[in-house]
Amino acid sequence: MEVGLPLLGAYGVMTLANALFVSLMSVAVRRTRVWTVMAQALRSVGWGYLAHVVIGFLFVVLWGPVGLGPVAAVFVVGPLLVAHWTIGRAGLAFHEHQETVTSFVAALEEADPSSVGHSARVAALSESMGSVLGLGGQAAEELRYAALLHDIGFVAVRTELLTASEVGEVSYLSTVSSHPQAGVTALRGLDFLAGALPAIAHHHERWDGHGYPAGLVGEDIPRAARIIAVADAFDALTEAPDGPGLDPSEALGQLQSREGTHLDPDVVRSLAVVVARWRGAARPRHEDSEPRRRAEMVDIPGRPTLPNHDLPEVSDAFAHWQPEASGRRA
Numbered sequence: 001m002e003v004g005l006p007l008l009g010a011y012g013v014m015t016l017a018n019a020l021f022v023s024l025m026s027v028a029v030r031r032t033r034v035w036t037v038m039a040q041a042l043r044s045v046g047w048g049y050l051a052h053v054v055i056g057f058l059f060v061v062l063w064g065p066v067g068l069g070p071v072a073a074v075f076v077v078g079p080l081l082v083a084h085w086t087i088g089r090a091g092l093a094f095h096e097h098q099e100t101v102t103s104f105v106a107a108l109e110e111a112d113p114s115s116v117g118h119s120a121r122v123a124a125l126s127e128s129m130g131s132v133l134g135l136g137g138q139a140a141e142e143l144r145y146a147a148l149l150h151d152i153g154f155v156a157v158r159t160e161l162l163t164a165s166e167v168g169e170v171s172y173l174s175t176v177s178s179h180p181q182a183g184v185t186a187l188r189g190l191d192f193l194a195g196a197l198p199a200i201a202h203h204h205e206r207w208d209g210h211g212y213p214a215g216l217v218g219e220d221i222p223r224a225a226r227i228i229a230v231a232d233a234f235d236a237l238t239e240a241p242d243g244p245g246l247d248p249s250e251a252l253g254q255l256q257s258r259e260g261t262h263l264d265p266d267v268v269r270s271l272a273v274v275v276a277r278w279r280g281a282a283r284p285r286h287e288d289s290e291p292r293r294r295a296e297m298v299d300i301p302g303r304p305t306l307p308n309h310d311l312p313e314v315s316d317a318f319a320h321w322q323p324e325a326s327g328r329r330a
Helices: 004-030 034-063 069-111 118-132 137-149 154-162 170-176 179-187 191-202 223-238 248-256 265-278 291-298 312-321
Strands: none
Touching (some): 069 118, 118 137, 118 265, 137 223, 154 170, 154 179, 191 223, 223 248, 248 265
16 A cells, blocks of 8 residues: 555546646637546546556555565556557557548648638637537547538539539529538548537538528537537638638627527527637637738639638528528438
8 A cells, every 4th residue: 555555646646737738738729618628638538547557556466465576567567568559549540530530621621722721720619619518528529520521521512613603593502502411421431420420411500490401490400510600600700711801709799690590599609708718818820820821822823712601691591592491300
């Protein structure tokens, strides 16, 4: 016990310190809540640390009280190697997942230069709002993946959109409404993204049921999809190269006027909390959102860009075009 208890205490302090440092970094970069992120970090690394504590405690007991001395290593090295192998496999899988998502986002941004940085901004804002709403663990991870990949379907429908009529015309609205399902089709079969697919499929639904592709109403819309819908519209109003370039307070005001019709009121309120945290501090910026850089991305000779389908008026145009969509259930 003279060694075991200090070991247990040291691991406990190390675990809490690591989780605290991760949460403080998230607060500084994304204005998230300390305790929410800390809880998420503990859920992520807790089992790995617990395995090391158990193995270490076993080693101490076998070496001392049991009296095996150096022979105790024979009984400990095996489980320790298995624990390290398991943690290593999990880390490798996570790295592979990140590489896969990065490749998909790069393909989208190559197809439409005006979208560069959009996925990363929407993901960061969605994470911040999800934190305010209490999302953690697996739900937070699925939200991030869905936010990063919500527009991947545009790779498949881009050619049709370039030949469609102006925004608001039937040919444009019909084609643009197919991109969520196209994205789901492209990603289906990747097990680690299975939980993100419902949000990708439904991120253009409306609270009043006049959205697409399924015309879901209110809380029948996946919660992650409702979060992405708000982040998507906010980014279109503030950061998009072809958007109005509103400041955050102005954009928030516009989205607040859509509570209960276009957008989930609770999610818009979470956006208000995030925007309030930006006041008095530098708003988190992405290099890709700098005006000069964005202008360079859009102005590529011979490569036309798509109209911004995330602007709230496009959602309104769809709602007016297909009002019979209201009231459908999942």
